[in-house]
Amino acid sequence: MPLTRTDISGETVPKLKTTGEAAGATKLTREDRQVLARVDGQVSLDGLVKKTGLAPDKVKGILLFLAERRLIELPGVTNVSPSRSVMSAPTPDSPPTGGSLSERLLLPLPKGDDLIPLVEEIFQSLESLSYYELLGISRKVDGADLKKAYLLRTKSFHPDRFYRRADKDFKDKLQEIFKQVNKGYRVLSDPDQRRAYDQSLAQGEDTGPAVSIVTVQRERAVRGEIPVERPFEKGQKKAPARIEAEAAAAEEIAAGVPVRGKDPQPKLKLALRPGDKPLPAYMEKIIKEKAKSQQATVSQAERFFQGAMIERDRGNFSAAKLNLKLAIQYAPFDPKYKNALAEMDKYEESRRAEMEFRSGLEAQSEGDLSSASAHFRRALQLGYENAKLYHKLAEVVIELEGNYEKARSLCLKAIDLQTGVADFHFTLARAYKGLGQKGAAILQLEKVIAIDPKNKSAAKELKALKRS
Structure with missing residues (x-):
């Protein structure tokens, strides 16, 4: 009876094949090599799932395939099916995997860890997917149906869904997909932008697949983080992705968004060289x-x-x-x-x-x-901080509380903030008099008269102090 995925448990520890001849080692896929590189005779199936970021069912299928190619040994397993199609067949709980990526994006997306392989596949195909394909809709969808499709996609590809994963590379890929989903919705929900986008898709029908995603490198160039370069030689047809990238740069120029660098003033410019066609x-x-x-x-x-x-x-x-x-x-x-x-x-x-x-x-x-x-x-x-405030509070403190020491301190602060004010020195003289410091009081009254010779109250008080 052929071996299936259910025969492998989470505790199974595969070992590298050390004897015998390995068959077909050069025909491995990237995911096959990813799993094979982590097989060391100590890591279990559960450990491989965590390290590779692949779904458990996917890892089981790869292990069976590697065992059939005599690259690894599965302890306790002797009857290995020779057909990869049998070993990789999805279990009843697995999402459908048949058809092209565009066709599968029209179906309900898988959930949980089953979404991880699809994320990898979508990221690798971003430049060959249109916004319609990325959102899983036909070109006739708009209005409420477009928004519904957009909300479902953002829920599936939101970076927070996999916040516990430590794989930064996977998080970056998910973030890029999420960003493109948002960008696609903005374009398709705006009649003018959607019309222009549809025209760009039509222009690219004779030159290959309609490219609708601006790559990470181009995004960085638009923001001034890396130099803008033209990878197309003169006379070579442009793909729609290049047109869209230049349109994105043009939008930022029109918006006046500063370049993210040391100098926030320079703006990104699309300079045309001799021989270049106008926008x-x-x-x-x-x-x-x-x-x-x-x-x-x-x-x-x-x-x-x-x-x-x-x-x-x-x-x-x-x-x-x-x-x-x-x-x-x-x-x-x-x-x-x-x-x-x-x-x-x-x-x-x-x-x-x-x-x-x-x-x-x-x-x-x-x-x-x-x-x-x-x-x-x-x-x-x-x-x-106001000199008059300190002086008025000093007057109130004397009349209400009889606290001459506090009044003296407040008057000195008032004089520090504003000099040459007769009333400040007169109130300070009252405070010194209340503290029994006759000499200091006389000195302050003399300053009052020096500032305001016609101040009768100060003259009268000074005369009385000198007589006492």
Whole structure:
């Protein structure tokens, strides 16, 4: 009876064949070699699954094939089927694998680890798949059906589905597929872009498969991370992928997106060399439309910014912040709006402190010293550095608490912030007098008279101190 996959358990430890002649070693696929390279007589089937990233059923089939080719030994296995088609036949629970990749993408995708081999296959075929094939739809699908297909694809290929896998190479492949699925939906959901894309597919029908995926290298070139090079010689026909790559670069130029490098100012340019053909009409249309849209977007962002400044001056900080956030959404590449939002919190605290100070002045003028003291202290807590604030709080401390030492400290801070103010020195003289420091009080009163010779209160107080 021929051996099948169910005869191999997760604890089976295959060993390399050390004796006998190995048959057909040069006819192995990449996945065959991937598994064979990890067989060392110590790694079990479960270990091979983790190290290769292949589905368990796939690894079992490869092990049976390698055993049939006399490249490895399976302990306890002596009856190996000579046909790979038998050994690789899917189990009842496995997803269908027949037909081309394009045909299989039209079917429901497998789940869990069974999706891993398909991810590998899709990544290897990205440049030969159109957006329609990648989304698993026909060219007539649009509207709600297009969105439904897109949501199903993003759910299947979302990088977070395999976050526990340590294989960075696999994660990069999944990320690239996910990115192209999103890009495909953006193109196919926009009537103008879809029409231009369909034209590019039609142009490529006589030259080979319609290439619709911009490669990772081209994406890096568009963003200025590597130099832009033209791999096609003069006179050689362009594949649609090259047209699409140049269109993507043109879109970024129109949007004014800075190059990701040390200098954020230079923009990527598509320089035409002698003999090069001009850009197709639909690409020029894309550039003009994107530039027009970008200009409208920037104008809208600036209107929100101006609205934020008006609300800020009115003291409506919540409305001001909302306007700035809307400006950032319209122009996320402009640091002006992000910096303004960061400064808004500081400005709000400053205005609140100023309002507390004014409220304290009103309370003091009305004789409500307790409220005045509370307002002045809250202003200090909000970081309001103002000489008059320290002086007024010193006056309240003397009248309300009789705390001359605290009043002295506050007056000295006021004088440090603003010199030459007679009232500051007069209140400081009162504090020294309350502390019993007659000489220091006389010195401060003399400074008051030097600043304001007509200050009768200071002259009277000074005369009284000298007589006592």
